[in-house]
Amino acid sequence: MRVALAVLSGVFLLGAAPASRDGDAAAEGPAAGAVVAQAPVRAPQASGRPAAGTPIVAAGRAASVAPAPTTPAPAARSGDSAPRFAWPRLRVLEHVESSEIVEAGGVPVAxxxxxxxxxxxxxxxxxxxxFRDGGLYVPPGREQPQFASGAAMLTAVDAQRRITYTAIIQPHEDGTTTLYLGEANHALRREPIAAGDFAPLPPGASQVLRVGGESTRTLAFHVPLSARDVDAFYARALAQHGWKRAEGEADVYTRPxxxxxxxxxxxxxxxxxxxxxxRGQVPAPPGVP
Known part of the structure; x- marks a missing residue:
């Protein structure tokens, strides 16, 4: 699950429409290859839902869960009066993964x-x-990028604080749902460092996204190559750096x-x-203590 969260952080960043510096929502297009949602959203009901700003808790049953971290909020400016958004109250069965903050493309993502x-x-x-009760901008359905088939994705923007909130909703056959929640603080973005990648990029790689966590790092990109060409490239390139293909798993490589x-x-x-x-500890480059 930690691997899934590291990968999802890149999705949260690419699928969101970050707020612009002048406080307006900068409407970015969907991520490359995204399937756009067409389902309409009903108008808010007058009652029957929790007030905005209520944290997610287990309703109607006891639950021992740690609060999720949030990306640090930028300092409040004159005129900032609205409270920071908090996720609505839901019936939580379990926290599937401990919370963490990773960096995606230079943006901290909780x-x-x-x-x-x-x-x-x-x-x-x-x-x-x-989202709407909290005063956030919610792009219309056709502008909501989708992560994958079988899962819905919904994003909203706090233009004032330059924070995007994204939820990926994955249903299960037993009627329950896994909910991935992400908060990307674009106000704290810093330029990502290209040095120190754990693997080489094939020729022609573009739209490169680097995501770093405590024990998992990801490197995502697009290439004008076939799957066979990519497999051949990494079979050759990784072997030169001491990686060996895992037994019985063609797409997995290991080294101590x-x-x-x-x-x-x-x-x-x-x-x-x-x-x-x-996954694991990245060795320091030669000559670096």
Whole structure:
């Protein structure tokens, strides 16, 4: 699950429409290859939902869960009176993963994953209502980028604080739902450092996104190559750096204390979308103590 959260942080960043510096919502287009949601969102109901700003808790049953971290908020400016958005109250069954803050493209992203009783349709509406009640900008359905088939994604923007809030909703056959929640603080963005990558990039790689966490790092990009060409490139390049293909797993490489997984999917414009997932301690470059 920690791997999933590291990958999702890149999705939260790319799928969100970050707020501009002058306080207006800078409407960015959907991420490359995204499927756009078409489901309409109903108007907010007069009652029957919790007030905006209420944290997610387990309703109607005891639960021992740690509060999720949040990305540090920038200093309040004159005229900032609205409270910072908090996720709505839901019936939480479990925290599927401990919360953490990772960096995606230079932007700090607070992540957590929950399993809740609510179904996807109810969650989409509850989240949309909470976003709007909290004064956030919610792009229309056709502008909401989608992460993958079988999961819905909803994003809202706090233009004043330059924070994007994204939820990925993944239903299960038993009627419960896994909910991935992310908060990306664009006000604290810093230029990502390209040096120190854990693996080489194939020729022609573009739209490169680097995500770093405590024990998992990811490197995502698009290339004008076939899946076979990418596999051949990494089989050769990784072997030169001491990696060996894991037994029985064609897309997994290992070396002492480390694991590297190569995930590739068809991308937009005939390109291939590739995500490299690294787990373990990255050795220091030669000559670096």
């Amino acid at each position: 992540l957590r994953a929950l399993r809740v009783k609510e179904g996807p349709a109810e969650l989409v509406q509850r989240l949309a209502d909470a 204390g480390e694991e590297l997984r190569v995930v590739r999917e068809p991308g937009a414009g005939g390109q291939l979308a590739v995500v490299l997932i690294h």
